Amino acid sequence: MNKLIRHKAEMYRMVDGSVLKQVVAARRDAQSLSTRQGYDALMKHLRDFAGDGFDNRVVDEDYVVDFADYLDARVKKSSVRGYIDRLKALVRAAKSLGLIDIIPEVNFSGLASKEKSSEKVFLTKDELQRLCLAESPMQSTKNAFLFSCYTGLLIGEVEQLCWDSIRYSGSGLVLVRPVEGLDEMVKIPLIEPANNILKELEKDYARLPDEQRDDHVFHLCSATAIGKHLRLWADNAHIDKKISYSTSRHTFATMALRAGIDLLVVARWCGYAKVQSAQVYADMVHRVSRSDGEILEAAFR
Numbered sequence: 001m002n003k004l005i006r007h008k009a010e011m012y013r014m015v016d017g018s019v020l021k022q023v024v025a026a027r028r029d030a031q032s033l034s035t036r037q038g039y040d041a042l043m044k045h046l047r048d049f050a051g052d053g054f055d056n057r058v059v060d061e062d063y064v065v066d067f068a069d070y071l072d073a074r075v076k077k078s079s080v081r082g083y084i085d086r087l088k089a090l091v092r093a094a095k096s097l098g099l100i101d102i103i104p105e106v107n108f109s110g111l112a113s114k115e116k117s118s119e120k121v122f123l124t125k126d127e128l129q130r131l132c133l134a135e136s137p138m139q140s141t142k143n144a145f146l147f148s149c150y151t152g153l154l155i156g157e158v159e160q161l162c163w164d165s166i167r168y169s170g171s172g173l174v175l176v177r178p179v180e181g182l183d184e185m186v187k188i189p190l191i192e193p194a195n196n197i198l199k200e201l202e203k204d205y206a207r208l209p210d211e212q213r214d215d216h217v218f219h220l221c222s223a224t225a226i227g228k229h230l231r232l233w234a235d236n237a238h239i240d241k242k243i244s245y246s247t248s249r250h251t252f253a254t255m256a257l258r259a260g261i262d263l264l265v266v267a268r269w270c271g272y273a274k275v276q277s278a279q280v281y282a283d284m285v286h287r288v289s290r291s292d293g294e295i296l297e298a299a300f301r
Contacts, residue, residue, distance in 0.1 A: 051222025148248035
């Protein structure tokens with residue numbers, strides 16, 4: 001953490017990861033089992049999100065916004081709201097317990113109540129090409145994000161992706177993934193850019209000593225680091241959008257729909273059991289700005 005920020009946190013006893021741990025420990029005996037499990041799950045997500053800086057990182061507006069983006073790529077929308085509400089409760093409890101002097105100026109309620117799916121950010125074909133050409137602070141983040149743009153995988157799915165999920169089919173390589181809520185698997189065709197990423201990762205894997213090899217395709221940094229990488233990378237590509245890892249899935253779905261892939265197929269590729277879950281992507285495609293002349297011209301091609 002920046003020394004000035006850390007000094008400020010110590011001077012005013014602002015809430016950070018170490019304070020959150022104290023609050024959870026102090027309230028544990030008075031909570032039901034289900035409540036304790038809910039806060040344990042929150043703390044696990046917070047540790048995964050903040051990485052090595054968990055204890056010292058101050059909970060402010062940027063922290064909570066980035067944490068909400070982290071959750072959005074891993075859990076259901078209703079769960080995002082639940083976790084943000086729990087974090088808000090911990091912060092307020094820290095103040096009532098005298099562990100901090102001030103409650104951070106964070107719009108917890110706005111983050112907890114808004115539907116993050118209402119304003120999904122996706123990349124155009126041109127923006128995706130600019131990202132491919134731009135320098136990224138971390139190659140592993142660049143590889144994973146672009147692979148998700150070509151496959152629709154969320155960051156949690158990328159982190160768990162193993163080589164045995166990449167298989168040969170009649171038309172080439174496919175990625176096999178489960179469909180949420182259904183006892184079935186779906187095959188996502190791996191297009192050339194995705195295959196090129198896998199080839200480079202295979203070369204890296206082959207160079208590793210045996211004791212360092214495992215079955216995972218990608219090995220990523222903490223969610224906090226990935227968020228920073230994405231922002232810097234987007235700046236390098238001159239993309240004026242607030243992108244998060246979820247932008248990759250939104251890009252994949254809108255690209256597929258604009259190419260003419262059926263909505264049901266796109267829903268299955270994204271792991272959704274119900275086609276309605278992917279309807280938002282069809283709406284996003286319809287919102288793409290085109291003049292009447294362009295629409296008329298397209299109709300006669």
